[in-house]
Amino acid sequence: MPPRVFQMPPPHPNPRPSGPVADHAGLVEALRDEAVRLGFSRMGVASAAAADRDPRVHAAFRAWLEQGLAGPMTDWLVGHEFLRHNPDGMLQGVRSVVMLATDHPLPPPGEMPPGEGRIAAYAGGDDYHGLLRHRVNLLGAWLEARAPGCRTRGVVDSAPFSEREFGWLAGLGWFGKNCLLIDPSAGSFFLLTALLTDLVLPVAEPIRVDHCGTCTACLEACPTQAFVAPRVLDAGKCISGITIEQRGPVAEPLRPSVGEWVFGCDVCQQVCPWNRHAPGSGEPTLQPRAGAGGLPLGELLSLDEAGFRHRFRGSALLRAKRSGIARSAAIALGNRPDSGAAEALIAALDDDDPVVRGAVAWALGRWRCAGGELGAGAEAALAARLRSEDDIGVRREIDAALAAG
Numbered sequence: 001m002p003p004r005v006f007q008m009p010p011p012h013p014n015p016r017p018s019g020p021v022a023d024h025a026g027l028v029e030a031l032r033d034e035a036v037r038l039g040f041s042r043m044g045v046a047s048a049a050a051a052d053r054d055p056r057v058h059a060a061f062r063a064w065l066e067q068g069l070a071g072p073m074t075d076w077l078v079g080h081e082f083l084r085h086n087p088d089g090m091l092q093g094v095r096s097v098v099m100l101a102t103d104h105p106l107p108p109p110g111e112m113p114p115g116e117g118r119i120a121a122y123a124g125g126d127d128y129h130g131l132l133r134h135r136v137n138l139l140g141a142w143l144e145a146r147a148p149g150c151r152t153r154g155v156v157d158s159a160p161f162s163e164r165e166f167g168w169l170a171g172l173g174w175f176g177k178n179c180l181l182i183d184p185s186a187g188s189f190f191l192l193t194a195l196l197t198d199l200v201l202p203v204a205e206p207i208r209v210d211h212c213g214t215c216t217a218c219l220e221a222c223p224t225q226a227f228v229a230p231r232v233l234d235a236g237k238c239i240s241g242i243t244i245e246q247r248g249p250v251a252e253p254l255r256p257s258v259g260e261w262v263f264g265c266d267v268c269q270q271v272c273p274w275n276r277h278a279p280g281s282g283e284p285t286l287q288p289r290a291g292a293g294g295l296p297l298g299e300l301l302s303l304d305e306a307g308f309r310h311r312f313r314g315s316a317l318l319r320a321k322r323s324g325i326a327r328s329a330a331i332a333l334g335n336r337p338d339s340g341a342a343e344a345l346i347a348a349l350d351d352d353d354p355v356v357r358g359a360v361a362w363a364l365g366r367w368r369c370a371g372g373e374l375g376a377g378a379e380a381a382l383a384a385r386l387r388s389e390d391d392i393g394v395r396r397e398i399d400a401a402l403a404a405g
């Protein structure tokens with residue numbers, strides 16, 4: 001799932017596509033049946049035509065980029081902006097976009113045990129990209145067989161494609177104040193996939209009602225206060241962007257708010273009343289590999305590159321890279337000390353990557369301030385590392401850690 005990276009204006013009515021739509025009504029129902037048979041949860045169809053889309057969406061997206069709110073995704077989004085709004089670049093002559101929702105497992109309830117880090121609910125199992133790519137390719141082959149001469153292309157969310165905009169157009173939900181698509185009957189814990197085709201299919205009716213009403217639960221619950229306004233996210237402050245996309249150090253003021261998250265964040269979905277009855281998923285490959293708990297933070301700090309790739313082979317966590325996961329594990333331990341991870345945290349002061357060493361120094365500084373046996377050990381380790389540390393940024397982190405309190 002890509003980070004929450006764009007804002008949406010209130011929906012407006014979109015005109016219907018012209019073309020031979022009536023003949024395909026039965027085909028859409030058969031396509032829906034096949035999609036469900038393949039494992040997709042819900043399906044809707046949108047027109048691919050630019051004229052059928054809301055120009056305010058693009059204007060808002062541009063303004064959001066220009067305000068510098070795209071955070072770590074800025075370069076990629078700017079570089080792919082044209083393709084993002086023009087699916088013709090992915091399938092020439094595309095006329096319809098079949099949007100497919102796949103429910104994923106729900107976040108585990110309750111608190112994480114000490115020493116464990118949280119990961120977003122969609123990322124606990126195998127990387128969903130492979131599963132969804134396989135399914136959408138099967139669905140495309142089915143459609144090409146049923147409508148000879150048509151062309152299709154499956155798009156999973158790693159491509160520059162505005163899947164939430166098309167998801168809304170396809171009737172799969174409305175845009176919540178948390179910037180996510182929310183299905184009134186299934187909530188927001190789902191993944192989106194698209195099947196582009198040059199067939200003109202009958203399109204769905206978008207949900208034009210703002211079902212958020214006066215609720216502001218997500219805006220208030222966001223740990224980093226990342227929402228500039230309802231439906232406007234500062235991606236540079238979002239824990240999803242910070243833990244998955246951002247390379248380099250995490251800004252010091254944000255570190256306490258990152259809490260125990262080491263990959264993604266579910267908070268603005270967990271508090272949403274529309275997720276009270278979210279169905280979750282029994283799909284075996286999406287079930288959390290770590291069971292109901294989180295990831296052991298000490299272990300995450302101990303992995304070298306080869307160990308990291310082996311441990312997370314086939315998992316979405318590879319995207320954050322070893323350095324990013326170790327950095328986030330250190331921050332999580334700084335926020336919630338655990339004596340069981342002390343040895344690994346102190347050993348990580350010698351990590352090859354200065355970004356990890358800096359985060360570890362910050363975490364040990366928090367332990368030092370808390371005092372006690374852990375605090376004394378942290379202070380001694382920081383002082384020892386300062387004698388050999390030659391990275392200027394890490395030296396600053398250690399100085400700050402030793403001066404804090």
Ligand code: SF4
Nearest residue numbers: 222238239265267268
């Ligand atoms: S609650 Fe979490 S995922 Fe939602 S905007 Fe805030 S930091 Fe990002």
Ligand code: SF4
Nearest residue numbers: 176177212215218272
């Ligand atoms: S928590 Fe409330 S305001 Fe936020 S998306 Fe859900 S219903 Fe809308």
